[in-house]
Amino acid sequence: MALSAEQFHRLVDQHGPTLYRVAYRLMGNRHDAEDVVQDAFRSVWDSRDRFDAEKGERAWLIAILRRRVVDRWRRKKQPMPLSDHDESTPELVAPAEPEQGFSDEMQAALQCLSEELREAILLVVVGELTHQEAADLLNVPLGTVLSRVSRARKKLHLELSTRLSP
Template sequence: MAVVVREFDWSILMARAQAGDREAYRRLLDEITPYLRSLAAKAHRDRSDVEDTVQDVLLTVHSIRHTYDPSRPFGPWLVAIAHRRIVDRLRRQGRTVQHETPLPPGHETLAATEANYLEDTVDSMAVREAVEHLPPAQREAIKLMKLQEMSLRQAATVSGMSIAALKVATHRGLKRLRKLLNGSGGES
């Protein structure tokens, strides 16, 4: 009996929502969400899949709410949408699982964090040392734009250089850094 009453209430709320009653629409969505969650939980084990499915259903309800006929029961209309979205997600998961191959840690280039630590330290030290050998304008442009990751506008404000000058200095600085790091050390 409670399900029939709830479904009747949902039918009324949807009819009001179709007429433009925002509060009725908000209440409808609030009331159907736990029900949709229970339907999705029957098909999915992962909580994030359940929530994603509920959101898919709610978005579909929103986009096709104009197709609901108020003279018909709301429950079957909603369940049909929910089942389609649940099946869609299961199909996507099935396709993904078929095409993915999990890689064991042995396939990683440097699985041990200790190996990455020394490499990162040496590279960053070499880069910072090379940056110090750049001409002043290029050094400042590289530090602001690349190391501190400022936008052109921010770097122009901080440095007092024009945006065009910053672009040129950054380009030349990167070119010079490549030469310094590759060992040729030529001027540009």
């Protein structure tokens, strides 16, 4: 079943803020996050004829977003910044600040994780995917995602304990 314009707008309204939060955490700054979310929604519209509501909207959208993030990383080939505090940049998708609830220390701790650990924890925690959805998206076994999320949580706890201790 092809995605209608009305369904597309509903997807943007319903899932845009989540995609933006995931993109912000993966990209590390507002500008790149906005760009990859726009690229992802452009890809969604371009592939609307392949939309399958049975497979789960959020997982499909995050899979597209993930591909756009990886494309951006490949093009940039430079270290990601820890945060972007440019308040003059208008928000295109999510009115709520993704920084709320994520301190600079948390953003720095996330950047200390390997890409595979960071991606797993962000898909499950920020992207609100089930472990199985994340496994399907990453094309790895469920046990691998469970292990990566567990290791990421332990490393984040250790990193934050070190950063926040007096």
